[in-house]
Amino acid sequence: MNRDEMVSRIKNTVEPWDFVIIGGGATGLGCAIEAASRGYQTLLLERDDFSKGTSSRSTKLIHGGVRYLQQGNVSLVLEALRERGRLRRNAPHLVHNLPFVVPSYDWWEGPFYGIGLKLYDMLAGKHGFGHSRFLSRETTRQYLPTVETEGLRGGVIYYDGQFDDSRLAINMAQTAADQSATLVNYMKVTGLIRENQMTAGVRAKDIETGAEYEIRAKSVINATGVFTDQVLRMDDPGSRQIIVPSQGVHLVLDASFLPGDKAIMVPHTADGRVLFATPWHDKVIVGTTDTMVDEILDEPRPLENEIEFLISHAAQYLTKDPDASDVLSIFAGLRPLVNQGDGDSTAALSRDHTIYISRSGLVTITGGKWTTYRKMAEETIDQAAMVAHLDERPCVSHDLHIHGYHNHAEKFGDLAVYGADAAGIRDLCYQRPELKKQIHTAFPTIAAEAVWAVKHEMARTVEDFLARRTRALLLDARASMEAAEETARLMAGELGQDENWIRREIESYQSLARGYFL
Numbered sequence: 001m002n003r004d005e006m007v008s009r010i011k012n013t014v015e016p017w018d019f020v021i022i023g024g025g026a027t028g029l030g031c032a033i034e035a036a037s038r039g040y041q042t043l044l045l046e047r048d049d050f051s052k053g054t055s056s057r058s059t060k061l062i063h064g065g066v067r068y069l070q071q072g073n074v075s076l077v078l079e080a081l082r083e084r085g086r087l088r089r090n091a092p093h094l095v096h097n098l099p100f101v102v103p104s105y106d107w108w109e110g111p112f113y114g115i116g117l118k119l120y121d122m123l124a125g126k127h128g129f130g131h132s133r134f135l136s137r138e139t140t141r142q143y144l145p146t147v148e149t150e151g152l153r154g155g156v157i158y159y160d161g162q163f164d165d166s167r168l169a170i171n172m173a174q175t176a177a178d179q180s181a182t183l184v185n186y187m188k189v190t191g192l193i194r195e196n197q198m199t200a201g202v203r204a205k206d207i208e209t210g211a212e213y214e215i216r217a218k219s220v221i222n223a224t225g226v227f228t229d230q231v232l233r234m235d236d237p238g239s240r241q242i243i244v245p246s247q248g249v250h251l252v253l254d255a256s257f258l259p260g261d262k263a264i265m266v267p268h269t270a271d272g273r274v275l276f277a278t279p280w281h282d283k284v285i286v287g288t289t290d291t292m293v294d295e296i297l298d299e300p301r302p303l304e305n306e307i308e309f310l311i312s313h314a315a316q317y318l319t320k321d322p323d324a325s326d327v328l329s330i331f332a333g334l335r336p337l338v339n340q341g342d343g344d345s346t347a348a349l350s351r352d353h354t355i356y357i358s359r360s361g362l363v364t365i366t367g368g369k370w371t372t373y374r375k376m377a378e379e380t381i382d383q384a385a386m387v388a389h390l391d392e393r394p395c396v397s398h399d400l401h402i403h404g405y406h407n408h409a410e411k412f413g414d415l416a417v418y419g420a421d422a423a424g425i426r427d428l429c430y431q432r433p434e435l436k437k438q439i440h441t442a443f444p445t446i447a448a449e450a451v452w453a454v455k456h457e458m459a460r461t462v463e464d465f466l467a468r469r470t471r472a473l474l475l476d477a478r479a480s481m482e483a484a485e486e487t488a489r490l491m492a493g494e495l496g497q498d499e500n501w502i503r504r505e506i507e508s509y510q511s512l513a514r515g516y517f518l
Contacts, residue, residue, distance in 0.1 A: 001177045001458045009182045016216035017043045018390055020202055021223055022189045022231055025055035026370050028223035029172040030377035036181035037400055038393040045204055047188035049464045051169035054225050056468050057333025059287050060280050062087055062095050062161035062371050067274050069120060076352055078123055080371045084161050085127030091168060091402035093409035093419030097129045098162040100265040101143050103155045110134060110154050113267060117158045130159030143262045146319050166468035167417045170457050174403035185458055192234045199360040219388035222364040226296050226334045235362045245296050245334040249306040250287030252329040252474060257320050258284045264317060275313050283475050286314045300332040301515060324518045329477040331516060338367040355380055361387050414444035425452050439486045442479035445470045447490050454494035462487050462509040477516035484509045
């Protein structure tokens with residue numbers, strides 16, 4: 001993907017696009033793949049970087065939703081389990097099985113959760129990732145060497161999926177581009193074009209150059225997550241607010257807090273929340289919270305009580321009690337929950353997705369979760385094509401491989417998350433041996449990855465690379481600050497930028513990263 005080439009397509013396109021999609025998170029990118037793979041002329045515009053918001057700040061799980069089963073939402077679980085299986089088949093370089101252990105401390109917990117997880121297995125059917133089973137106290141301790149042993153009776157093991165969210169988002173953008181979609185990051189939609197009371201396109205501004213565009217479209221799709229209401233107000237200033245944001249916070253610890261390849265799942269903490277502690281990129285992620293917030297920020301910040309909740313509950317289930325000094329990084333994301341009534345808590349709001357078609361023909365898709373992005377996109381394009389009177393074309397995304405598809409990506413070692421693209425990064429190292437060096441001793445990331453990110457993944461800033469093309473910001477925020485200068489110089493060489501750009505990028509990134517540690 002090359003941004004200059006993508007922008008030139010906008011300049012040179014005279015006829016209306018079939019679809020203009022606003023938003024470059026999981027939902028928007030899914031819609032771009034769905035539309036382009038059916039042969040529609042597709043344009044996606046993202047005001048920041050791909051997956052800059054909620055989509056890069058998840059719990060890193062591709063799951064059916066055990067807690068939704070507990071709530072009785074069987075249809076949502078069934079749909080998610082099917083999509084989970086499809087995603088593992090279509091992106092095996094990024095989605096893999098992860099064993100979860102539910103430790104039991106009361107006599108009733110083992111049978112209670114064991115029966116529920118057997119039902120989970122049954123619902124998964126042929127899409128299952130592995131069979132759940134009861135564990136003795138000794139086996140539970142073997143699987144979780146640092147689990148709290150006082151009062152431990154045993155446990156239950158089950159299987160779900162894990163992934164790298166922003167890496168999948170970038171590969172989805174590349175997949176859409178492979179299907180001839182046009183995608184541009186740092187292109188902000190500033191308004192909607194109306195003709196005869198119907199939405200007929202968008203006005204957009206290139207954040208990098210200041211250039212402004214009027215872009216005609218047969219259908220406009222609003223896939224902006226927690227910013228959904230902002231676009232709805234462009235369409236109708238008096239529209240009712242439908243998004244109630246819920247904040248989810250995660251903290252990252254050293255692998256010594258939970259060594260091995262198995263995760264902990266606590267289905268019911270003292271205040272009713274679900275708690276995960278999962279190994280990820282040689283670190284441990286602990287999360288999450290579910291807190292209503294009043295303000296939608298580009299950079300949401302963890303609240304004090306959320307931090308205290310995660311640290312104190314991690315200490316309850318781990319023999320090695322973490323404190324604030326052990327936290328390598330902490331990140332927050334906002335869920336776009338849909339307000340369908342008068343609920344006064346996030347539990348009363350919809351976790352499912354909602355498609356809304358306004359009187360002007362603007363199509364809005366919001367809610368849902370990472371696991372079901374493909375199904376959401378399929379339904380959205382079906383509806384949008386009908387509203388726009390486009391030719392009906394069948395969905396082909398069920399078995400469409402995601403860019404980078406490789407069944408044995410592990411053979412690429414530290415470059416495994418690139419899948420088939422890892423060979424291209426290795427070729428860069430052969431051509432330019434100096435690119436083999438690490439950008440920082442805390443990360444396996446090498447200089448060639450920064451060059452690759454600029455050349456092929458539309459990385460435009462140091463943040464794009466350290467936060468999303470790699471995960472340095474989330475894995476160790478302080479160390480990532482030290483890697484900023486090396487990253488800026490590598491990227492500047494590829495982008496044709498000068499010392500002033502390098503200085504601004506370092507300052508901007510370090511200011512951002514300070515908000516990611518305690």
